[in-house]
Amino acid sequence: MIRKYAFVTICISALAGCGQESSDSDIALPSATFAESYAAAEAALAAAEANRNAWSKTDGILEQSKTAYDEGRTDDAIELANEARLQAELALAQSISQKKEWKANLVLE
Amino acid sequence: MKKIIFPLCLIGGLLCGLTAMAGPEEDRLAMVEYYSDRFPDVPLQEFANGLYAFDTIAREQWIEMEDFPPYEIAIEDGQALFETPFANGKSYADCFENGGIGVKQNYPYFDTDAGEVVTLELAINHCREANDEEALPYMIGPLAEISAYMAYTSRGNEMAVQVPSDNTGAVAAYAAGKQFYYTRRGQLNFACSSCHIQSAGLKLRADRLSTTLGQATHWPVYRSKWGEIGTLQKRFAECNSQVWAKPLEAQSVEYRNLEYFLSYISNGLELNGPGSRR
Numbered sequence A: 001m002i003r004k005y006a007f008v009t010i011c012i013s014a015l016a017g018c019g020q021e022s023s024d025s026d027i028a029l030p031s032a033t034f035a036e037s038y039a040a041a042e043a044a045l046a047a048a049e050a051n052r053n054a055w056s057k058t059d060g061i062l063e064q065s066k067t068a069y070d071e072g073r074t075d076d077a078i079e080l081a082n083e084a085r086l087q088a089e090l091a092l093a094q095s096i097s098q099k100k101e102w103k104a105n106l107v108l109e
Numbered sequence B: 001m002k003k004i005i006f007p008l009c010l011i012g013g014l015l016c017g018l019t020a021m022a023g024p025e026e027d028r029l030a031m032v033e034y035y036s037d038r039f040p041d042v043p044l045q046e047f048a049n050g051l052y053a054f055d056t057i058a059r060e061q062w063i064e065m066e067d068f069p070p071y072e073i074a075i076e077d078g079q080a081l082f083e084t085p086f087a088n089g090k091s092y093a094d095c096f097e098n099g100g101i102g103v104k105q106n107y108p109y110f111d112t113d114a115g116e117v118v119t120l121e122l123a124i125n126h127c128r129e130a131n132d133e134e135a136l137p138y139m140i141g142p143l144a145e146i147s148a149y150m151a152y153t154s155r156g157n158e159m160a161v162q163v164p165s166d167n168t169g170a171v172a173a174y175a176a177g178k179q180f181y182y183t184r185r186g187q188l189n190f191a192c193s194s195c196h197i198q199s200a201g202l203k204l205r206a207d208r209l210s211t212t213l214g215q216a217t218h219w220p221v222y223r224s225k226w227g228e229i230g231t232l233q234k235r236f237a238e239c240n241s242q243v244w245a246k247p248l249e250a251q252s253v254e255y256r257n258l259e260y261f262l263s264y265i266s267n268g269l270e271l272n273g274p275g276s277r278r
Helices: A002-014 A034-050 A058-070 A074-105 B002-021 B024-038 B044-053 B056-067 B072-083 B120-130 B142-152 B168-182 B192-198 B232-242 B253-265
Strands: B109-111 B116-118 B221-223 B228-230 B275-277
Touching (some): A034 A058, B024 B168, B024 B253, B044 B056, B168 B253, B232 B253
Parallel strands (some): B221 B275
Antiparallel strands (some): B221 B228
């Protein structure tokens, strides 16, 4: 799990330039209960998908979260839900910033 | 100081404005110039062959593969499907200009009445639905085979996609496709352009990255990796997956606009589909 967070941290660094529109407060702290964490992750994912830019691993992490909860591993379930939420929030921040920043990728004009 | 700042701002604003206004033909010419400079030994038409234009070893393997092309069966099956009448007695030929023969170079086009980009695959399904037949899945299977046959009948024709400058809908669709191409997506934070413009010709694992120029000329493609023939939008979905972005639906507005942009960029190159790739 630490490795997964480390990877997400790397992604945050990589996205530093495109996170300018979302303040630090947009990435909320982990919620207290599984139900809250899971619902927050679902809402964040729905927002990313509505913006047509969800990341491909997020659905699977959310499924793993549900499985962990069903198996009684609540702490793992919350951690996974929070990871899914973070990914979805980063995806949303990426798509919002790229709506302006995509021109920075132009190399032929 | 104001005397200096104002003219600088004015020049900067004009430059930004010019950049924002670059139209399809300016984009295409810029691409031709960029890749011609980057690959000075590659003749323009060769870009239609993707990485085989500049990867000598891969090209040799590809030429051998073309002796018995893996897409041949798809062409035959596609022709049979194309020529089989619908239940109402009509056929695909009734839906397309010139009976659907040698027309792929004109796709996608912008349908002003519908206000959307129409790809060849979408037009095939429109034809089916207009004749009370069910739409076919877009990425693989019979629709890709019909498209392969239609591509085969268009071989040698120059790509001639139109983005009329006086059609605001068409220009906007092209611009949206261009924006998609340059937009970073997915957890790996890559844009299409990251690989196919900035890194074109460089190796990504075992293969070299193809150029934007020519990317739309040879579809559908039989990919050895897939073990079957698939459409360009299947490749879009795969590319998105490879940067850990959730793929959009085949024939979504975004993918159709992207195909419109990519196809225009290949204008003037001869169609060489269906193709084979590793």
